[in-house]
Amino acid sequence: xxxxxxxxxxxxxxxxxxxxxxxxxxxxxxxxxxxxxxxxxxxxxxxxxxxxxxxxxxxxxxxxxxxxxxxxxxxxxxxxxxxxxxxxxxxxxxxxxxxxxxxxxxxxxxxxxxxxxxxxxxxxxxxxxxxxxxxxxxxxxxxxxxxxxxxxxxxxxxxxxxxxxxxxxxxxxxxxxxxxxxxxxxxxxxxxxxxxxxxxxxxxxxxxxxxxxxxxxxxxxxxxxxxxxxxxxxxxxxxxxxxxxxxxxxxxxxxxxxxxxxxxxxxxxxxxxxxxxxxxxxxxxxxxxxxxxxxxxxxxxxxxxxxxxxxxxxxxxxxxxxxxxxxxxxxxxxxxxxxxxxxxxxxxxxxxxxxxxxxxxxxxxxxxxxxxxxxxxxxxxxxxxxxxxxxxxxxxxxxxxxxxxxxxxxxxxxxxxxxxxxxxxxxxxxxxxxxxxxx
Amino acid sequence: xxxxxxxxxxxxxxxxxxxxxxxxxxxxxxxxxxxxxxxxxxxxxxxxxxxxxxxxxxxxxxxxxxxxxxxxxxxxxxxxxxxxxx
Numbered sequence: 381x382x383x384x385x386x387x388x389x390x391x392x393x394x395x396x397x398x399x400x401x402x403x404x405x406x407x408x409x410x411x412x413x414x415x416x417x418x419x420x421x422x423x424x425x426x427x428x429x430x431x432x433x434x435x436x437x438x439x440x441x442x443x444x445x446x447x448x449x450x451x452x453x454x455x456x457x458x459x460x461x462x463x464x465x466x467x468x469x470x471x472x473x474x475x476x477x478x479x480x481x482x483x484x485x486x487x488x489x490x491x492x493x494x495x496x497x498x499x500x501x502x503x504x505x506x507x508x509x510x511x512x513x514x515x516x517x518x519x520x521x522x523x524x525x526x527x528x529x530x531x532x533x534x535x536x537x538x539x540x541x542x543x544x545x546x547x548x549x550x551x552x553x554x555x556x557x558x559x560x561x562x563x564x565x566x567x568x569x570x571x572x573x574x575x576x577x578x579x580x581x582x583x584x585x586x587x588x589x590x591x592x593x594x595x596x597x598x599x600x601x602x603x604x605x606x607x608x609x610x611x612x613x614x615x616x617x618x619x620x621x622x623x624x625x626x627x628x629x630x631x632x633x634x635x636x637x638x639x640x641x642x643x644x645x646x647x648x649x650x651x652x653x654x655x656x657x658x659x660x661x662x663x664x665x666x667x668x669x670x671x672x673x674x675x676x677x678x679x680x681x682x683x684x685x686x687x688x689x690x691x692x693x694x695x696x697x698x699x700x701x702x703x704x705x706x707x708x709x710x711x712x713x714x715x716x717x718x719x720x721x722x723x724x725x726x727x728x729x730x731x732x733x734x735x736x737x738x739x740x741x742x743x744x745x746x747x748x749x750x751x752x753x754x755x756x757x758x759x760x761x762x763x764x765x766x767x768x769x770x771x772x773x774x775x776x777x778x779x780x781x782x783x784x785x786x787x788x789x790x791x792x793x794x795x796x797x798x799x800x801x802x803x804x805x806x807x808x809x810x811x812x813x814x815x816x817x818x819x
Numbered sequence: 820x821x822x823x824x825x826x827x828x829x830x831x832x833x834x835x836x837x838x839x840x841x842x843x844x845x846x847x848x849x850x851x852x853x854x855x856x857x858x859x860x861x862x863x864x865x866x867x868x869x870x871x872x873x874x875x876x877x878x879x880x881x882x883x884x885x886x887x888x889x890x891x892x893x894x895x896x897x898x899x900x901x902x903x904x905x
Binding site: 483484499501674675676677678682686689692795798799801802803804805807808809810 | 837854855861862863864865866868869873880881882884885886
């Protein structure tokens with residue numbers, strides 16, 4: 381069987397495929413997979429691949445965590461199109477009801493002439509499978525996985541200039557310390573809001589980001605923006621962040637500011653994202669008498685799977701940085717299998733992450749960061765001024781307003797959005813009739 | 820064996836108590852679209868799935884969220900009962 385790549389509409393997003401050599405794109409992958417069915421178990425990365433074979437069957441594949449997005453649409457009149465950016469499909473003229481996503485960790489065969497839609501999940505993450513294992517064993521496994529991932533990245537990417545988005549927290553500090561070991565040109569970039577306004581002191585995040593960069597021994601690029609500059613990036617945060625929910629929009633805004641004002645051209649970005657999902661380390665945030673970023677009322681061990689599944693939606697990093705022609709790698713996503721294997725019982729402990737990282741990384745990370753009270757990066761709370769949350773609340777850019785704006789930008793009905801993204805998952809068709817339904 | 824009616828009964832009780840459906844809410848029924856009518860929001864959808872998985876020791880695929888049947892108590896009960904009874 382011969383395969384031909386189906387290029388995405390809009391700006392292509394280069395895949396990062398970790399696996400046997402030579403798997404650089406859809407054609408080489410599908411060709412090699414057809415010859416070796418076990419190949420699918422050996423690949424990882426950030427990718428959305430589409431190819432068509434000699435039999436006019438489309439083959440769609442998306443990475444295990446859904447880091448890269450794969451939206452598609454089909455109609456008898458317009459045929460098949462796909463893009464990592466849903467806005468591209470709307471611009472082509474597809475109706476909102478013709479927009480679909482391929483779920484994370486899935487492979488699909490689509491043959492319109494035979495009304496065929498076959499979906500297959502090729503990877504299931506192990507959850508809590510290291511329960512009962514000795515702590516030392518687990519620590520060593522995590523250390524080995526991290527080293528393996530960075531070694532793979534160094535081999536695949538070469539010695540490219542790396543910029544780590546440093547929030548001042550443990551996750552990004554770990555990535556910076558690891559990157560420092562495997563790449564020669566590493567710097568940090570961090571975001572600070574509103575420091576030009578009266579009575580606003582540098583926030584804790586900036587203090588800890590400086591501390592981390594200094595300790596690890598990398599220069600720190602501080603991107604100071606005003607509230608107005610940040611709000612100017614709202615279009616990018618919504619359309620390229622592909623979500624309207626405040627926790628993702630606020631994070632996407634920070635990244636949009638880094639992309640717009642950070643002078644990051646020619647550098648590859650490494651981030652500490654996805655770690656909080658992998659160990660269910662999120663809490664709702666109280667600010668101005670309200671609770672933001674609500675979570676399902678589940679225990680952390682139960683919540684973890686849903687947070688990880690929820691990575692399917694939102695494009696707060698890869699999508700936003702791609703808009704600025706910046707390539708992004710999320711190293712934690714590449715060793716997700718190790719972090720999800722952590723025992724469920726560990727997740728009940730609020731200090732699990734700090735304790736684990738301390739044993740894995742030791743004094744590569746400053747002690748003050750291990751001891752720092754947990755906060756949502758760059759957000760702020762009732763005790764902190766200058767965070768994105770405070771600015772967004774002050775501008776009225778929360779909840780319903782963001783949803784309304786997102787719907788307007790994509791020219792969609794607000795009611796449709798509830799069908800398009802539910803419980804953290806973009807909608808996918810169950811069978812061909814869904815795809816072919818008259819909009 | 821878990822009949823659809825048995826599953827629906829448990830699920831209705833769960834939804835009523837967890838999402839504060841008033842006893843005298845005449846609009847609410849086992850055939851009401853839970854998401855569209857606002858009885859259960861996106862966060863709550865996760866809780867409903869977790870409840871069904873824990874109660875019946877099953878694993879519902881993520882895609883079930885977009886099954887047109889999986890929007891009402893009766894529809895979910897049919898789907899879960901189908902899974903349980905093979």
